[in-house]
Amino acid sequence: MVTTTYQVQGMTCGHCVSAVSAEVGAIPGVNEVQVDLAAGRVTVNSDQPLDDAAVRAAVDEAGYELAGA
DSSP: EEEEEEEEEEEOOOHHHHHHHHHHHHHHHHHHEEEEEETEEEEEEESOOHHHHHHHHHHHHTTOEEETT
């Protein structure tokens, strides 16, 4: 199991958490998504390392921006 933490910009409420969790959670191999709204962090547990482009695309689809993108 691989745990990776991403910084996401623009999340401000529970809807943001739900949207990001759903989109990132849909990436193949993702087992769990935890969002720390106050810190703007998304922690992902997956079977193997994730492709950063896939995570960036999922966060973008949810309407937010991966920091450092």
